[in-house]
Amino acid sequence: MANIKSAKKRILVTATKTARNKQIKSKVKTMIKKVDAAVAAGDKELAKANLVQAVSEIDKACSKGVFHKNTAARKVSRLTKAINNIA
Template sequence: MANIKSSKKRILVNRTKAERNKAIKSKVKTSIKKVDAAIAASDKAAAATALVEAISTIDKATTKGVYHKNTSSRKISRLAKAVNAIQ
């Protein structure tokens, strides 16, 4: 355990930020799973609505600094490509 006051504060702040980032990443993963489930069921309408929500969640994570913009762009692109491939 740190002895210096600023070090103790950094530990607490880092823990708080890590928990926040973990929660945001969990939301993103859940929204992606919903899209994947709709794709597996071949339900284009449900997949499209889930995709819109997933894009929103991923964009919010990007603006909060959890994901790099290229990472979020790649995730969105792959999801959209999979939804568009549904017959």
């Protein structure tokens, strides 16, 4: 444990930010899994509905600095491509 007051504060702030980032990443992963499950089931309408929610969560994570903008774009692109490949 740190002895300096500012170092102690940084530890607390880092822990808070880490918890927040973890929560946001978990939510994004859940949304992506919902889209993937709908794609696997072949339900294009459900997949599109879930895609809207997933894109929203990914964009929020990007704007909060949890994901880099290229990472967010890649995730959205892969989900969209998967939906478009449903027969």
